Amino acid sequence: MRNLSRRISGILSDRESLRGKILASAALSTMVFAMQVVARIVSTIILTRILTPEIFGVFAVVMTFIFILEMFSDLGVRSLILTKEGELDDGFLRSCWTAQILRGILIFFVCILLAFGIAWGQGTHLFPAQSSYGDVTLPLAIAAIGGVSIIGGFASPAKFVYEREMKFRQVSVETLITLVLTTVITIALAFWLRNIWALVLGNLARAFFMVVLSYVMFTGPTMRLSWNFADFRLIIERGKWIIGHSALTAVITMADRFVFGFAMSASSFGFYYIARQIVDMVEMFLNAIHAQMGLQVFTELQKDGEPATLRRRYYRYRVLFDGLSMFGAGALMTFAPTLVHIIYDDRYADVAGMIQILAVGLILIGPGLLREAYSAQRRFREMTMLSLVRAATVWIGLVVAIWGFGSVTAALYVVALHRIPETIILLRMGRGEGWVSLLHEIRLIPLLPVGAAVGWGMAQAWAAIA
Structure with missing residues (x-):
């Protein structure tokens, strides 16, 4: 009893x-x-008065492509760490970190190929001239945004361990710091450049801050490249299902932006x-x-x-x-x-x-x-x-x-x-x-x-x- x-x-x-x-x-x-909300309202009020609506349309296409590529290559490292049975050893976290870096490099090279493809399409008048796809800055912007994935791949997975243990205070503080820094830098870049590069470089800065803070704010093992076969087999075995689900999510989420990019x-x-x-x-x-x-x-x-x-x-x-x-x-x-x-x-x-x-x-x-x-x-x-x-x-x-x-x-x-x-x-x-x-x-x-x-x-x- x-x-x-x-x-x-x-x-x-x-x-x-x-x-x-x-x-x-x-x-x-x-x-x-x-x-x-405060940051978005402030940045929106300022940015929409500095940048033209056309710039936001072209940037929407840029973000559509990077989102699709990231989702189609999503191994679900976060989900794997959150749901993995038993204790998390340092070797597994290093294998996840290695997988992130390889994925970022792959996305960057695909962005380069997409940039060449869109440039060719513009040269052959494949896209309507008034659409976002016909803008001459689009190819280079897509190539540059691929750098977000390379930079982000070096972030420490220790943050996901904190989420697994439901230690959300540190995660929230990291999010707020990144938000404030990114907003300030993007607005400053918009005043200086007054073109789409303010938004592109703002996203690159956000990725950089997230990487730095992932090491400064979350305690974890020292990261180094790891090629543990058993870990990679687990990542691929479970990640293949996550890739399929994430790919479908990308197809759903970006359908409107893809279609409207041509139709509007x-x-x-x-x-x-x-x-x-x-x-x-x-x-x-x-x-x-x-x-x-x-x-x-x-x-x-x-x-x-x-x-x-x-x-x-x-x-x-x-x-x-x-x-x-x-x-x-x-x-x-x-x-x-x-x-x-x-x-x-x-x-x-x-x-x-x-x-x-x-x-x-x-x-x-x-x-x-x-x-x-x-x-x-x-x-x-x-x-x-x-x-x-x-x-x-x-x-x-x-x-x-x-x-x-x-x-x-x-x-x-x-x-x-x-x-x-x-x-x-x-x-x-x-x-x-x-x-x-x-x-x-x-x-x-x-x-x-x-x-x-x-x-x-x-x-x-x-x-x-x-």
């Missing part, structure tokens, strides 16, 4: 510890997010890039919390083995995500025109309508968190299937909207709502597992009109003041 009491006490203590770590992570993520003029594409940045602030905050500890949380939740227990604790975890996404969607739908008027000059007025449409998609963030339950169980088949459904939805939808109906507005709604088929399948699967309650899925929908009312009230208050 005494042993049973001790076991129950230990379980309750573990649960309280996990809850405390979740609350601490949420508090830290909120602080980091607030700083990111450089200035309109710049408007879209800015609108996505604003809407993504809400999702960025929620993802910052979830990405920081979502995998660890679901791994802990599933240790009990009881679907009813997982379901109860899962929806408790989701309250913050559902509440903010519903409220944020409603607020942006009504406050977007005023927000754009406050932040930007008259050249950027078209951004408001794009924000209002894209904000609708925020309501689908919450149900998507259930994917992490399958990730924690290493059920890669289900994850791959869900990603394929989402990829097919967004690509087919965009192609039909742009080249079938010739409607950019319809394409914007596709971007906002393309998660619906995946969400339906995910909820059906989760209900079959006993993880999903349909009543809990809709319980916070009333926050959508509440957010809209608050956004409308803020707009009216600003109009009265101005």
Whole structure:
């Protein structure tokens, strides 16, 4: 009886510890997010007055290519370190570091090849002259952005060990320092250069700061190249699934930027890039919390083995995500025109309508968190299937909207709502597992009109003041 009491006490203590770590992570993520919002607003106000919309359109294409390359080569070093069974030895961390460096070199050389290919396409008039792909600075900018991957590859994986142990304070401080330094340098470069190179060099500076801070702020073994066959076999064996999932994520995430880069003029594409940045602030905050500890949380939740227990604790975890996404969607739908008027000059007025449409998609963030339950169980088949459904939805939808109906507005709604088929399948699967309650899925929908009312009230208050 005494042993049973001790076991129950230990379980309750573990649960309280996990809850405390979740609350601490949420508090830290909120602080980091607030700083990111302030930095983004300040930099946006300044940069949009120094740089033209066309520059943002071309830079969006640059970031599209580097994101796709990084995702298609993603070995999932972070995920491997977070989920590896047993203790982490120094040799394994050095093998991960070596893999990162090799990946960075590969990405850089592919960027060079892409730059030559785009330059050739421009010379043969393959791209519309008014599109971002027709800009003469694009090839060299893509080649230069490849340096981000080379620099970033030298970052110490000790940071991921801190995340594995849920020591998020150090991670948050590192993020804030990098954010402040990058913002200041990018703005300074924009005043000096007044072209796309301010944004490119700002990203190179960010990678450099992250590498330096990974050694200064996180204690770990001395890094050196390691060629341990057993470690590389594990990295490749598990990484191949992560590469497939990450590649599909890239295909999904960048579909809009790839298609709109061709279908829109450089200035309109710049408007879209800015609108996505604003809407993504809400999702960025929620993802910052979830990405920081979502995998660890679901791994802990599933240790009990009881679907009813997982379901109860899962929806408790989701309250913050559902509440903010519903409220944020409603607020942006009504406050977007005023927000754009406050932040930007008259050249950027078209951004408001794009924000209002894209904000609708925020309501689908919450149900998507259930994917992490399958990730924690290493059920890669289900994850791959869900990603394929989402990829097919967004690509087919965009192609039909742009080249079938010739409607950019319809394409914007596709971007906002393309998660619906995946969400339906995910909820059906989760209900079959006993993880999903349909009543809990809709319980916070009333926050959508509440957010809209608050956004409308803020707009009216600003109009009265101005």
